[in-house]
Amino acid sequence: MEEKEISQAVIGRLPRYFRYLGELKDVGVERISSQELSELMKVTASQIRQDFNNFGGFGQQGYGYNVEYLYKEIGKILGLDQTHNFVIIGAGNLGRALGNYMNFERRGFIFRGMFDQNPALVGQDVRGVKVRPMEELEQFVRENDIDIAVLTIPKTSAVEVADKLVHNGIKAIWNFAHVDLNVPEGIQVENVHLSDSLMKLSYNINRYMKENS
Amino acid sequence: MEEKEISQAVIGRLPRYFRYLGELKDVGVERISSQELSELMKVTASQIRQDFNNFGGFGQQGYGYNVEYLYKEIGKILGLDQTHNFVIIGAGNLGRALGNYMNFERRGFIFRGMFDQNPALVGQDVRGVKVRPMEELEQFVRENDIDIAVLTIPKTSAVEVADKLVHNGIKAIWNFAHVDLNVPEGIQVENVHLSDSLMKLSYNINRYMKENS
């Protein structure tokens, strides 16, 4: 504890650094300066150095940054050296899409269970994981060391399900339901509101058309 | 043209206002003050008033805001009174999930076509739309007044496909591929990088555990 708090603006940029560094590493680049990285990523070199220095010095004067080392360190900061068990709640199209996405496993997120209240879906198999009835959710979360719940259910049931999850010790919710969850301090929620994202796109299309008409 | 530029921070909040106002409208609330809305949404009343005033005065002193009127106006600002034809490129799980999501239609986004380079998927039906081979993409975009392309393909082909789309007059790309697209000025790109979102969640889980250990 007592580390200085890092702003969410900085956190939000870390995955992108991680992605670029991973790609550089894969093509065999050994070292990179903040200047070079800034041109590649189209951000300022100043911001890159400030961001990294929130976590201590990863570079070396006169040399730059070692790509592989920096990549690993950012991975650690993001907690990708830890593993977390997760369940998906809602076996509709989106839930199944996320369950089938293999890359999460590579980052330490282990797909353990899937739940749906629709009896027609119960028993179906998603990448080796059987869909279970909602009634089994709470016990399953308690007994299988589940850290993260992915919510891909309609907003009407999302709030109620989130409450149950919290009571059974979930640490984090990745929320795709179109509603804001109200959880106690200490439970992490990351919202992915797809309609919001599409509306932003819509605004920007319109704005551009107006500006150029 | 020559409207004052609205910051993306403000734009990013509009869909959430829109959602809350829609819900208030649906339960029959007629008027609301910035103070009441601020308690509901957990933002400051000051921010709400500043945000709305970017677009001119929607309220009335001593009264507050008319919910239905405000809802409609924000909808217009977001361009939800316009219709846009879109295609989905990539008929995998995620592409099909988005194709099946009915709500987009309600907001003026019309699902017109779906494309995949896998012959096994071509001909499949997603909510009345047949999956076509990638070879037909460019002609289809040109001839069917397609504004928006949804990219749910692997990053390896995303950049190349984006270039083709741009050449055939697409206005906007909703990009789910895990790569940054480089498009000309005036083409709108909205990224949904799901892994980035999950990494942010991962960071916050870890941080909380460290702070409390």
Place this chain on the structure above:
DNA sequence: TAGATTGTTAATCGATTAACAATC
């Protein structure tokens, strides 16, 4: 050593919050 580039402090910019006069 000289040159390069970081780490870090200072300056700037933009976004959020507070305050209050205008007005319904």
Place this chain on the structure above:
DNA sequence: TAGATTGTTAATCGATTAACAATC
């Protein structure tokens, strides 16, 4: 009219960028 609440200006806060001394 008096009370309520907006619209808007001013103050604060935080994030980004610039500058440069430290140092590899």
